[in-house]
Amino acid sequence: MKKVRAYVNNGFLSYLGLFPWATKRLILPTLVLNPILQLIAFTLVGVYLGSQPAGFYAVGNAVHATARAAIFAATVVVAAERVNGSLSTLVAAPTSILGTFAGRLIPPLLTGLFSSFVMISLALVFTDVPFSPDRLPVVLLAIVAVSASCSAFGLALGSVALYLRDVYFLPNIAVYGMMLFCGVNLASDTTTPLLTMIGDVLPLTHGLFAVREVLAGRAFPLGAVATELFIGVCCAAAACVLLRFFERRVRIAATLDLAG
């Protein structure tokens, strides 16, 4: 318990130190305004070219904001520690690097959830998504499942970023690739079997499906949420293995502080 508290405290303290842009003036534009602009842009594109109502694209991009926050969180930790010259100290410290990284994911996750919540509220107000307040807890549950699985995915990517010089390349591909594969903007009638197949094994797809189902007034798709969580568990297991592996690799190759 003491250890968990230490990791959580470490996460919040490092958030203050590693996210220098998180000032009062910039935090709202970054966490709320930018995702809202993405939501507006893709909703317009979807309504103009696509087959679905505006709510489909608005909800998709709203939930995608959580995935973005979760995936970038682990990467930013590596990048910022590297720039500050403290990454090697972090890796050399006797504490578990997995615990340290996991603790550092908590604050960005909370901000990502906040961002997603604001955006879903906007989507509900400005588009045609029917919603009854009694469904709010299950919607939140599905979003938390998305957050959890995407954080685990982000952690796995973050561990690879330990070894790479350019840490942002991989998460960028993952975040924007999810817009293509996970049904954020493409409904089943506009996607292809290949894209669907890739999306099925990625986090976000099943959780987003669950959010849309609940908002549409259909039964809570327990199977989809369970699949989302299962993918999260698989990503977490992969993250554990990859963190160990790359931690050892960077020590051997002495590439920890190399930035590209």
Added chain:
Amino acid sequence: MTKLRFLYTSWLVHLRQISTMKVYVFDSVVLPLIFATIVARLAARSGSPATITTATLGTAVMGMWVTTLSGTGGSISRLRVMGLLEPIVAAPTPLSWAYAGNALASSTLGIYSVVATLLWSVFGLGLDLRIGSPAALALAVIVMVFATAALGVVLSVSLVMSARAQSMSNLLEYPMWILLGAVVPLSFLPRWAEPLSWLLAPSWGMRAIQAAVAGDVARSMAMVSICVLVTAAYWAIGAMLLRWVERLAREKAVLALS
């Protein structure tokens, strides 16, 4: 002549630098391909080759804009972190010329976006892209490079004063998507959007591209002419503003702050 040689060298150095950085390769090649695939899948329903071609090219132009936005801001941040911003400001060559090379290099990288998106759309997605006048399209794309670079220079004014301005300028990525009419036509948007787009040099470049795709060479040339005029005004305003903030930044001693 000396200034032109300086501009060329500055452009070449920045282009070599950013074309080896994966983040810009992502912005100029990978991101437009992802967006082009999304847009092409959505547009495929319309069955209209003109809509598919215009929408796909729109995503390529947005790749050019994203590269310019991140390239201009990113390089100023890098110069600041490396302690090179002060010597550049103190050098006898006007700051606007130094930034012009930087912004031009970023938007030149955007040409990759257009080429990569076209190749991907034709060979990867199997789209039937129909370009009415390829020559007019090539001219429109070249003018677009200067137009986006000019917008990048105007935006860099804020970056000289504040290191955090980049976070704010990043917010301009999606509004440009909308206001340039790159994927969604301006007629689809509220009425106020069109007059606002008249103020943006790249929106005239986008109109020229759309006319070239439709094969309307006369309209494309007219749009290119307007784009050139608005772009020239941008360069002049950018140079003037940069002279002003340069003096302000020296007075307030904020250049070295990161």
